[in-house]
Amino acid sequence: MSPEFSLHNFLTCQQFLNHPQDITVRCCATSQTRRFISHSQDELKQKAAEAAISYIAPKLDRKSIVGVGTGSTANCFIDELAKIRHTFDAAVASSEATQQRLAAHGITVLDLNATPHLDVYVDGADEIDALGNMIKGGGAALTREKIVSSAANEFVCIADDSKLVTRLGTFPLPVEVIPMARSLVARALVQLGGQPIWREGVTTDNGNIILDVHNLKIEQPLEMERRINDIAGVVCNGIFAQQAAHVAFLAGKNGITNLHSSAAEVP
Numbered sequence: 001m002s003p004e005f006s007l008h009n010f011l012t013c014q015q016f017l018n019h020p021q022d023i024t025v026r027c028c029a030t031s032q033t034r035r036f037i038s039h040s041q042d043e044l045k046q047k048a049a050e051a052a053i054s055y056i057a058p059k060l061d062r063k064s065i066v067g068v069g070t071g072s073t074a075n076c077f078i079d080e081l082a083k084i085r086h087t088f089d090a091a092v093a094s095s096e097a098t099q100q101r102l103a104a105h106g107i108t109v110l111d112l113n114a115t116p117h118l119d120v121y122v123d124g125a126d127e128i129d130a131l132g133n134m135i136k137g138g139g140a141a142l143t144r145e146k147i148v149s150s151a152a153n154e155f156v157c158i159a160d161d162s163k164l165v166t167r168l169g170t171f172p173l174p175v176e177v178i179p180m181a182r183s184l185v186a187r188a189l190v191q192l193g194g195q196p197i198w199r200e201g202v203t204t205d206n207g208n209i210i211l212d213v214h215n216l217k218i219e220q221p222l223e224m225e226r227r228i229n230d231i232a233g234v235v236c237n238g239i240f241a242q243q244a245a246h247v248a249f250l251a252g253k254n255g256i257t258n259l260h261s262s263a264a265e266v267p
C-alpha cells in the first residue's frame, strides 16, 4: 500500500475488488483527489488522465515515445500530454482521430513502422477487471489500439470507476471484421453463445465493419480472445487479455483507485 493509504479509500477499493489476492491496490487519497466537489463522468475522466500523466512523467526522457489510445478519456490524456510535450520525443497514435488531436497540439506523431519501441501506452477502456483484462473498441479503434499497445513496454489504463467490473461481458464485445465475412463471422459468434449486432454506418480506420457481441459469457478472457481471433474473417476482437493493462487509474467520487496487475508484469 502507498503511504497515502487511508481507511476511507481502502473501503472504496475493497468494494470494487473481488480478487485482492491478484492485484496490488494503491489508493492515493491525495489532497487533490479529496478536493472533488462534483463528479461528472467527464471530470472523472479528466482526473484519471491527470493521474496517468503524474505516473508516466517521471519515466519520460527526450527519447521517449508514447503510445496514445482513442476515445473521450484518451482525449483528456492527450490534452494533458500536450502540457509536457517538451519532455519526450514523439507519440504513436491508435487512430486517425487521435493522430489529428496530437498533431493539433504540436506533438510529433510517428508511424509505428518507424518506431521500434514505445515506452508506454495510455488508453481508456469500456470495461476492466481486477486483473487488468479489458473490453475495448467502443470507439471502433480496437485493432490499432491492440497493435500500438503491443509495441509498448507498459499499458496504462485510464477510466472512471464505472468501468471496473467483476467479469467482462456486460458491455457488448466489439469485433472488427472484413466486410465480406460479416455473416460468416456472425454465425460463428452465435456458436460461441453471443448475439452479434452489426454496428451499421461505422467503418473502421482500416476499412472494416464492427460486430458488437451481446450476452457473451467471458469467463476466461484469454481463451475467448484467442477463440474469436481464430474465426476466419475476424481482424481483431476487443478483449485485451493478451495485452492486459499493467496499471490502471480509475477515478471515482472518493479519488483515484490505482490497480497494479500482477498478471501483466511490466517487462
Ligand code: 5RP
Pocket: 069, 070, 071, 072, 073, 074, 123, 124, 125, 126, 135, 136, 137, 138, 139, 140, 141, 142, 145
Ligand atoms: C475506443 C476504445 C476506448 O478506449 C473505449 O471505448 C473507452 O472510451 P471512452 O474513454 O470514451 O469511454 O476502446 O476504441
